Amino acid sequence: MTTTDxxxxxxxxxxxxxxxxLFELRQFFRERDQVIxxxxxxxxxxxxxxxxxxxxxxxxxxxxxxxxxxxLIGAGVLSVSxxxxxxxxxxxxxxxxxxxxxxxxxxxxxxxxxxxLSVMVMSVAEVTLLLTVAVVLYxxxxxxxxxxxxxxxxxxxxxxxxxxxxxxxxxxxPRSAKSATAVITLPFIVLQFISGVFIPFTELPGWLVGVAxxxxxxxxxxxxxxxxxxxxGAALEVTGSYELDRVALVLGAWVIGGLVLCLLTFRWKSxxxx
Amino acid sequence: xxxAVSVRGLTKRYGDVTALRGVDLEIRPxxxxxxxxPNGAGKTTTVEILEGHRDRDAGTVSVLGVxxxxxxxxxxxxxxIVQQAADDMAEVTVREVVRHFATYYPxxxxxxxxxxxxxxxxxxxxxxxxxxxxxxxxxxxxxxxxGDPELLFLDEPTTGFDPEARRRFWxxxxxxxxxxxxxxxxxxxEAEALADRVAVIVHGRIVAEGDPRTLGGRxxxxxxxxxxxxxxxxxxxxxxxxxxARRYGGEVPRLTVTRPSLEDTYLRLIxxxxxx
Ligand SMILES: Nc1ncnc2c1ncn2[C@@H]1O[C@H](COP(=O)(O)OP(=O)(O)O)[C@@H](O)[C@H]1O
Ligand SMILES: [Mg+2]
Numbered sequence: 162m163t164t165t166d167x168x169x170x171x172x173x174x175x176x177x178x179x180x181x182x183l184f185e186l187r188q189f190f191r192e193r194d195q196v197i198x199x200x201x202x203x204x205x206x207x208x209x210x211x212x213x214x215x216x217x218x219x220x221x222x223x224x225x226x227x228x229x230x231x232x233l234i235g236a237g238v239l240s241v242s243x244x245x246x247x248x249x250x251x252x253x254x255x256x257x258x259x260x261x262x263x264x265x266x267x268x269x270x271x272x273x274x275x276x277x278l279s280v281m282v283m284s285v286a287e288v289t290l291l292l293t294v295a296v297v298l299y300x301x302x303x304x305x306x307x308x309x310x311x312x313x314x315x316x317x318x319x320x321x322x323x324x325x326x327x328x329x330x331x332x333x334x335p336r337s338a339k340s341a342t343a344v345i346t347l348p349f350i351v352l353q354f355i356s357g358v359f360i361p362f363t364e365l366p367g368w369l370v371g372v373a374x375x376x377x378x379x380x381x382x383x384x385x386x387x388x389x390x391x392x393x394g395a396a397l398e399v400t401g402s403y404e405l406d407r408v409a410l411v412l413g414a415w416v417i418g419g420l421v422l423c424l425l426t427f428r429w430k431s432x433x434x435x
Numbered sequence: 436x437x438x439a440v441s442v443r444g445l446t447k448r449y450g451d452v453t454a455l456r457g458v459d460l461e462i463r464p465x466x467x468x469x470x471x472x473p474n475g476a477g478k479t480t481t482v483e484i485l486e487g488h489r490d491r492d493a494g495t496v497s498v499l500g501v502x503x504x505x506x507x508x509x510x511x512x513x514x515x516i517v518q519q520a521a522d523d524m525a526e527v528t529v530r531e532v533v534r535h536f537a538t539y540y541p542x543x544x545x546x547x548x549x550x551x552x553x554x555x556x557x558x559x560x561x562x563x564x565x566x567x568x569x570x571x572x573x574x575x576x577x578x579x580x581x582g583d584p585e586l587l588f589l590d591e592p593t594t595g596f597d598p599e600a601r602r603r604f605w606x607x608x609x610x611x612x613x614x615x616x617x618x619x620x621x622x623x624x625e626a627e628a629l630a631d632r633v634a635v636i637v638h639g640r641i642v643a644e645g646d647p648r649t650l651g652g653r654x655x656x657x658x659x660x661x662x663x664x665x666x667x668x669x670x671x672x673x674x675x676x677x678x679x680a681r682r683y684g685g686e687v688p689r690l691t692v693t694r695p696s697l698e699d700t701y702l703r704l705i706x707x708x709x710x711x
Contacts, residue, residue, distance in 0.1 A: 170541035170542070171508055171509065171512065171541050172538060172539065172540075172541070176538070177538060177539060180535060180538050181535075184527070184531070184535050187527065187531070188525050188526055188527055191526035191527075191562075192526050253523070256521075256522055256523040256524070257518060257520060257521045257522065257523060258523045258525070260488065260518065261516070261518065261521060261523070261578070263488070264486060264487075264488065264511065264514075264516040264518075265511055265516075265536065265539045265540075265582070266508040266509070266511035266512040266539050266540060266541075266582070267539040268508060430488070
């Protein structure tokens with residue numbers, strides 16, 4: 162479709178999508194509340210936790226700062242994808258932005274392309290800042306082999322994809338623009354608590370671990386721990402291993418599930434106009 | 436010439452509510468057409484069906500030769516939409532958003548020229564949340580016309596404006612020469628000031644249609660001659676006045692000759708149809 166449309170002088174979805182990404186990024190970084198709650202929070206928490214808890218886990222040589230870095234990278238990626246998209250698309254839908262866009266010749270794919278590209282840029286910035294803080298303040302050691310970076314890459318990309326798709330799907334939940342932040346953020350905070358972001362997983366009751374294991378965040382954090390804690394940290398996991406195969410399986414399932422949810426639930430119009 | 440918009444037997448139900456009961460419309464290219472009606476009459480429902488935003492239950496619709504049920508990108512590029520309610524508050528400037536929207540279209544107009552035309556040149560670098568209600572609507576119009584549409588939809592563009600802002604907004608619409616405009620309004624003066632033709636809609640039915648000056652048989656309606664001691668309705672008011680002058684032997688006390696105003700006609704139309 163794109164080729165014939167372009168042949169007739171319509172700008173391509175790729176062009177418009179890239180333009181939308183820039184437009185979205187500009188908008189995002191000017192919105193103070195959003196920047197504070199979705200972008201800066203994980204970084205602030207890392208500075209805070211890293212300064213409060215300076216110890217090591219017994220017998221493993223793993224520092225608390227390492228654990229928090231891995232966890233907050235997971236939380237940070239979901240924050241700029243799931244939380245950010247869940248809230249911003251809900252607001253855009255209720256305020257009529259989506260309807261306005263649907264009334265222009267913008268290809269609908271360009272809208273999603275813009276969201277995904279802008280979220281990718283935000284995640285890269287988020288993760289870079291988190292790593293910088295961890296390296297500079299807490300002497301985090303970055304992986305020194307290709308395998309480490311590869312794991313980092315695929316966990317990050319699968320997590321980002323799952324988070325973005327779930328964010329787009331979750332945007333249909335809030336009933337108004339005003340309630341969007343509460344409806345999306347509250348469950349996300351709970352998810353972070355039960356997924357071992359703030360409280361080590363080993364301290365949680367078994368049934369909560371079970372609940373958390375359904376969702377992607379637990380597995381993202383575990384994957385990032387595999388990257389930053391090294392072999393010595395595996396013993397700290399619930400099963401004594403990083404279970405990277407399960408990380409890939411659960412995240413992959415969420416990517417597919419998220420895509421299905423998006424296709425089933427996405428609406429360009431608000432509840433008011435049908 | 437083919438009609439810009441052609442609607443036959445348009446029907447729309449929301450659950451138990453029947454919003455449109457067989458609406459017919461024919462809008463010629465280049466004209467400003469107003470759908471005038473009280474709140475809840477079905478104006479938004481009608482235009483949103485024509486815009487391809489809502490489904491219909493029955494009827495045939497052709498907008499620029501296309502059934503809006505299946506909008507294509509090319510068709511979207513030929514239409515411009517100003518929705519009734521648009522209150523998005525993104526932190527972008529007027530110039531940024533108009534420029535960005537221009538990139539969606541194959542042959543957009545110059546964004547700065549459009550900003551100038553809608554009277555926002557002084558606000559080009561202001562962020563959207565800093566705009567007043569009237570300025571917001573002007574921005575909506577800028578976004579509606581930046582693609583250089585053949586047909587522009589304006590759904591109650593001046594609701595909530597003060598009279599001064601409304602007059603200035605009318606000047607803006609009058610300046611859109613060559614573009615077919617479908618405007619909805621519940622302000623009678625607005626239809627009278629802007630439209631080449633008006634359709635009055637009440638309870639989902641078009642009850643009158645035509646030139647605002649002759650709407651509802653207004654031009655041919657009988658004149659009322661009134662004076663101190665009486666009042667008659669007549670087709671020949673001049674003869675009546677001559678007769679009265681003779682009777683009074685000169686000036687007739689408190690003489691007036693009136694025809695129904697557009698407002699009288701409109702109110703009569705609404706009242707006639709509002710009964711059960
Ligand atoms: N989304 C909707 N769901 C249910 N009823 C609706 C909806 N939109 C409009 N209506 C009803 O349809 C009728 C016409 O509404 P509308 O087209 O908005 O009128 P207008 O724009 O002339 O004020 C009203 O009775 C209104 O309550
Ligand atoms: Mg309306």
